[in-house]
Amino acid sequence: MSDEKKQNEAEKENLSRRRFLRNSGIAVGGLAVGGVLGSVIPWNTETAENNQQQTEEVKNYNHALMYFNQAEFRAIEAATERIFPQDDNGPGARELGVAYYIDHQLAGSYGFNARDYMQPPFFHGEKEQGYQGRLNRREIYRIGIREMQNYSHQTFEKGFTELSEEEQDQVLTDFAEEKVNVTTISPGNFFQLLRSMTLEGVYSDPLYGGNKDMDGWKMRDYPGNQMNYTEIIEGDFKEIPPNSLRDHM
Incomplete structure (x- = not known):
């Protein structure tokens, strides 16, 4: 088989492969889509991030037993x-x-x-x-x-x-x-x-x-761990939302 004929056969094979991938929906732009794989990908990124944020807010890893049964x-x-x-x-x-x-x-x-x-x-x-x-x-x-x-x-x-x-x-x-x-x-x-x-x-x-x-x-209107009080040290009493040490990390 001549070199020109081999090149034509290779191009036909590449075109056929690309057409198969596009039509079957397995890959577009390098991303897996369609079928089972496509169904599990969260295309709505904003919704996925919101769900993740809500899950993280519910979990409190500080509430885990370390000594008691x-x-x-x-x-x-x-x-x-x-x-x-x-x-x-x-x-x-x-x-x-x-x-x-x-x-x-x-x-x-x-x-x-x-x-x-x-x-x-x-x-x-x-x-x-x-x-x-x-x-x-x-x-x-x-x-x-x-x-x-x-x-x-x-x-x-x-x-x-x-x-x-x-x-x-x-x-x-x-x-x-x-x-x-x-x-x-x-x-x-x-x-x-x-x-x-x-x-x-x-x-x-x-x-x-x-x-x-x-x-x-x-319950006691205690401000917790504030960095400073320079802006409110003078004048009438002011209620301050409390801060935890974690707020300064």
């Missing part, structure tokens, strides 16, 4: 809600994500008492002297939750999360007033630690897991 988390979530319940002023601890704040704190150095002196000898000091013992906060919480469940079963024959609000209040009150017979930890110290961390979770920066949507700050 599911049962422990639900018990702490219920207990914190009784300490800081929802009312006409705003959301309670559950909606604010306080239990996640506590979980994250216990998973880090605070839970290990990394900055506290934890060496013996240990003595029973005055309440003003604070906690003195060999158990770190992680261990105190784990024991406290277990004893809270045990006391709920002994008193009401149900787990803490299954109790009514009034019954949950009674369990927490008995812990606070040292009416629960626990040998491994002080029930009163456990309640005080739980109460303190509940309030921290309500009013801390949302970056740490609690104070969801800065609603804890909004």
